[in-house]
Amino acid sequence: xxxxxxxxxxxxxxxxxxxxxxxxxxxxxxxxxxxxxxxxxxxxxxxxxxxxxxxxxxxxxxxxxxxxxxxxxxxxxxxxxxxxxxxxxxxxxxxxxxxxxxxxxxxxxxxxxxxxxxxxxxxxxxxxxxxxxxxxxxxxxxxxxxxxxxxxxxxxxxxxxxxxxxxxxxxxxxxxxxxxxxxxxxxxxxxxxxxxxxxxxxxxxxxxxxxxxxxxxxxxxxxxxxxxxxxxxxxxxxxxxxxxxxxxxxxxxxxxxxxxxxxxxxxxxxxxxxxxxxxxxxxxxxxxxxxxxxxxxxxxxxxxxxxxxxxxxxxxxxxxxxxxxxxxxxxxxxxxxxxxxxxxxxxxxxxxxxxxxxxxxxxxxxxxxxxxxxxxxxxxxxxxxxxxxxxxxxxxxxxxxxxxxxxxxxxxxxxxxxxxxxxxxxxxxxxxxxxxxxxxxxxxxxxxxxxxxxxxxxxxxxxxxxxxxxxxxxxxxxxxxxxxxxxxxxxxxxxxxxxxxxxxxxxx
Numbered sequence: 001x002x003x004x005x006x007x008x009x010x011x012x013x014x015x016x017x018x019x020x021x022x023x024x025x026x027x028x029x030x031x032x033x034x035x036x037x038x039x040x041x042x043x044x045x046x047x048x049x050x051x052x053x054x055x056x057x058x059x060x061x062x063x064x065x066x067x068x069x070x071x072x073x074x075x076x077x078x079x080x081x082x083x084x085x086x087x088x089x090x091x092x093x094x095x096x097x098x099x100x101x102x103x104x105x106x107x108x109x110x111x112x113x114x115x116x117x118x119x120x121x122x123x124x125x126x127x128x129x130x131x132x133x134x135x136x137x138x139x140x141x142x143x144x145x146x147x148x149x150x151x152x153x154x155x156x157x158x159x160x161x162x163x164x165x166x167x168x169x170x171x172x173x174x175x176x177x178x179x180x181x182x183x184x185x186x187x188x189x190x191x192x193x194x195x196x197x198x199x200x201x202x203x204x205x206x207x208x209x210x211x212x213x214x215x216x217x218x219x220x221x222x223x224x225x226x227x228x229x230x231x232x233x234x235x236x237x238x239x240x241x242x243x244x245x246x247x248x249x250x251x252x253x254x255x256x257x258x259x260x261x262x263x264x265x266x267x268x269x270x271x272x273x274x275x276x277x278x279x280x281x282x283x284x285x286x287x288x289x290x291x292x293x294x295x296x297x298x299x300x301x302x303x304x305x306x307x308x309x310x311x312x313x314x315x316x317x318x319x320x321x322x323x324x325x326x327x328x329x330x331x332x333x334x335x336x337x338x339x340x341x342x343x344x345x346x347x348x349x350x351x352x353x354x355x356x357x358x359x360x361x362x363x364x365x366x367x368x369x370x371x372x373x374x375x376x377x378x379x380x381x382x383x384x385x386x387x388x389x390x391x392x393x394x395x396x397x398x399x400x401x402x403x404x405x406x407x408x409x410x411x412x413x414x415x416x417x418x419x420x421x422x423x424x425x426x427x428x429x430x431x432x433x434x435x436x437x438x439x440x441x442x443x444x445x446x447x448x449x450x451x452x453x454x455x456x457x458x459x460x461x462x463x464x465x466x467x468x469x470x471x472x473x474x475x476x477x478x479x480x481x482x483x484x485x486x487x488x489x490x491x492x493x494x495x496x497x498x499x500x501x502x503x504x505x506x507x508x
Contacts, residue, residue: 071429072422072428072429073427073428073430074111074426074427075426075453075456075457077099077103082477082479083452083456083477084097084103086452087448087452087477092449094106111423111427114338114423115338117445118340123214123217124218125257125296126194126214127214127215127218129166129190130162130163131144131145131159133162133166134305134396134399135191135305135396136168136169136170137161137165137169137398138165139161139398141399142158142162145219146222146223148215149216149219155212155215159215163208163211163215166211167208167211169191170191170194170207173191173195190304193308257293257294258295258311259311260378260382261378261492261500262312262440262471263312263315263319263378263382264378264382264490265490265499266440266502267316267378268378269469269502269504270319270325272488274324279325279467281324281325282324282330283325283326284320284326284436285326285330285435286434286436286463287317287320287326287333287434287435287437288334288434288438288461289312289313289333289335289437290336290337290424290438291337291342291439291441292312292335292342294342295309295311296308303402305393305394305395305399306362309362310335310342312440313333314359314383314387314407314409314417316333317333317386317413317416317417318383318385318387321386322386332416332418333417334420335417335418335419335420336420337421337422338421338422342419343419343421346419347419350415357411359408359409359413360408361383361387361406361408361409362393362406363382363405363406364404365379365402365404365405366401366402367401367402368401370494370495371493371494372491372492375492375493379405380405382407383407384407386410386413387410388407389406389407390408392405392406393406424442424458425446425453425454425457426453428460428461429460430460431460432460434461434462434463435463435465436469437461437462437467437468438468438469439454439468439469439470441471443472443474444472451472452474452478455474455477455482455505456478459478459479459482462482465507467504468504468506469502470502471502471503473487473501473503481507482505482506482508484504484505485504485505486503488502489502
């Protein structure tokens with residue numbers, strides 16, 4: 001990571017093609033269309049729960065056998081060539097490629113490189129579990145990552161105690177015997193997964209040093225991210241701030257973390273698109289979620305007192321059905337991901353459905369945060385259109401200031417969610433015909449050229465009139481048949497310290 005964002009921006013923007021791409025992109029990103037003048041509202045709806053269009057659809061009456069074509073292919077040179085030309089001279093990896101044969105070699109090598117970042121993401125997830133988990137220790141949770149090391153760079157007593165307890169719990173599991181279904185494993189499924197990962201990564205005698213080194217690396221990286229953001233804020237330049245957030249994790253490991261509130265921003269933006277006539281009732285049939293994530297205990301708001309779960313597929317289906325944008329019997333969803341842990345979890349939904357077991361989401365919410373009335377209303381209603389209330393699990397004593405509700409989804413809904421092993425930067429499924437594709441907190445892990453390639457791959461998978469939504473501002477370099485509709489901010493807290501900005505595209 002560069003020491004300061006200004007250095008990063010000036011170094012790259014000094015190169016002609018890069019400047020062109022980012023200049024146009026930043027101008028497009030600045031569009032916030034007013035309610036009466038365009039597609040997306042510039043500010044959030046003041047308050048209130050999401051409207052339900054018509055009667056609740058309930059469980060689907062039939063099950064579509066697959067959510068997406070199985071044919072995945074690498075991005076072809078013909079689709080990539082305009083993007084490469086736009087970034088020529090930028091110095092970004094791949095920008096100098098000028099022949100189909102060189103492209104075919106590079107894109108396959110790049111796919112392997114991206115997939116190699118998964119292990120680093122797992123290390124980050126395990127670090128967060130050590131900091132914040134409660135299933136293996138009675139120690140209090142860390143306030144945040146910044147208190148893991150003292151002024152001399154040593155583990156603080158609390159961080160050291162939590163690491164010792166984690167190692168003891170993992171070693172007590174004994175030899176790893178292979179994968180287990182994550183939701184079936186209970187809250188201890190995270191420890192079992194960590195034990196399998198550690199067994200592959202290092203001999204047991206090296207685990208303490210390996211994990212401590214990961215803790216130190218994680219803190220150093222987080223410190224660097226905060227410095228980049230602080231430099232951007234101090235500049236007073238909105239473009240610097242947008243750049244900092246849009247490419248913040250371009251070299252970081254690919255983590256599996258997920259959270260509920262970005263789905264509030266997606267659902268409320270769909271409501272606006274419906275109200276303005278961009279979308280109409282019953283239009284959405286096929287949905288794709290890029291990087292659905294697993295709730296593993298990532299970040300301070302993560303918890304591990306319930307089984308791992310994937311939130312976005314189910315709450316997005318709920319939002320589409322609740323708004324009347326899709327009819328329950330017609331909806332199907334594909335998850336697009338390269339992480340074996342996530343793909344295995346989603347693949348296991350079919351077996352759960354066949355066994356007649358519902359999928360239960362635990363939805364924790366910190367009660368010491370000044371949530372907006374609309375955000376609270378979303379938390380209280382998420383999942384209610386296609387699911388039904390279930391008994392929530394009680395938090396352990398170490399977890400304070402949190403309330404929990406739970407929602408169960410019928411097996412017929414589980415059967416409608418299918419995984420596709422796909423690298424969104426390097427691969428696509430031409431003609432997949434998705435009516436809606438979403439990517440939240442995903443594209444921030446890639447540089448601008450990679451993001452432009454992802455946009456081309458997404459465009460190839462959209463049906464005509466299909467919508468793509470993300471909460472990362474993206475490059476202006478995208479296919480001519482992908483139309484930028486606007487950007488819409490939505491605060492989750494009354495002090496505006498937490499929220500999202502959703503960008504919307506439509507395939508012509």
